[in-house]
Amino acid sequence: MLDRRLRILIAEKEYLIAIDAKEIVSSLLPCDVTVTTLHELQRQISESTWDLALIDIAGDPQTNRRNANMVLATGAGLVFLTGHTDLAPGVPGLDEWPVVIKPFTSASVLDAVFRSLSVVGKV
Numbered sequence: 001m002l003d004r005r006l007r008i009l010i011a012e013k014e015y016l017i018a019i020d021a022k023e024i025v026s027s028l029l030p031c032d033v034t035v036t037t038l039h040e041l042q043r044q045i046s047e048s049t050w051d052l053a054l055i056d057i058a059g060d061p062q063t064n065r066r067n068a069n070m071v072l073a074t075g076a077g078l079v080f081l082t083g084h085t086d087l088a089p090g091v092p093g094l095d096e097w098p099v100v101i102k103p104f105t106s107a108s109v110l111d112a113v114f115r116s117l118s119v120v121g122k123v
Contacts, residue, residue, distance in 0.1 A: 007051050079098050
């Protein structure tokens with residue numbers, strides 16, 4: 001299904017959650033995963049190329065849209081991470097991109113990753 005290693009960026013405000021997501025993704029897919037904070041997201045996006053970014057949902061919609069647009073402008077896929085169950089159906093205005101509710105399972109992360117990669121034509 002995948003003919004090369006994916007480059008995946010995880011931007012999460014909770015380091016342990018990011019490490020958990022990294023472990024799940026890297027144990028199931030051929031990939032190189034980088035973990036960063038939301039504050040460093042812009043720098044990471046500008047310094048490298050990514051196939052996919054998993055980003056934590058911020059407290060305000062404007063920040064979510066800005067973060068999503070940064071990722072999407074590069075052609076990368078996008079997965080949102082959140083503890084807010086009311087956002088499970090999707091982030092308003094960005095509902096084609098999967099949302100994974102924390103705490104997450106390996107299956108929910110993997111499903112979201114493949115759905116996102118499919119949207120951008122990388123699987």
